Amino acid sequence: MYNTWFSKAVPVSTGVTGDVRNLSNAEQALDLLTNHWRDAGSIKHKAALRACRQAMNGGVSADTARDAFVEAAREARILVE
Template sequence: MYDAWFSKPISVATGVSGDIRNLTNARQAFDLLNDHWRDGGSDKHRSAKRACQQALNGSVSADVARDAFIDAAREARILVE
């Protein structure tokens, strides 16, 4: 497995205080989706986890995972745009 680097970082607000994190690869996105997601279980959340896992395995490009993660983050209202 490798980290599957994104072409451009994704900024998200996390935690109670809304700390800004800049995610640069599918590993970071997958870890956030898996361990620290407040709205888990939606279709977009599951799609993003699947896309990140596939990117980490080399099955899809990192930017496919990036796009799926953005959709899930937008739905969860944590995407910083």
């Protein structure tokens, strides 16, 4: 099992009410990207999906996946900054 914990949680706004979730690892990010993403299919969304999957397989570090996820969340306007 590979370490997929981010060095710092990523706060994102989710749902209709804009609840803030703090995602702490690649598995949580992958779940959001796969099952609950507003605008799936962009280049940044696909890059984040790929990076999270690679982190889970040990191909990239968790923080590389975090960086890709942050960029996708920023593009989707759900990143809480």
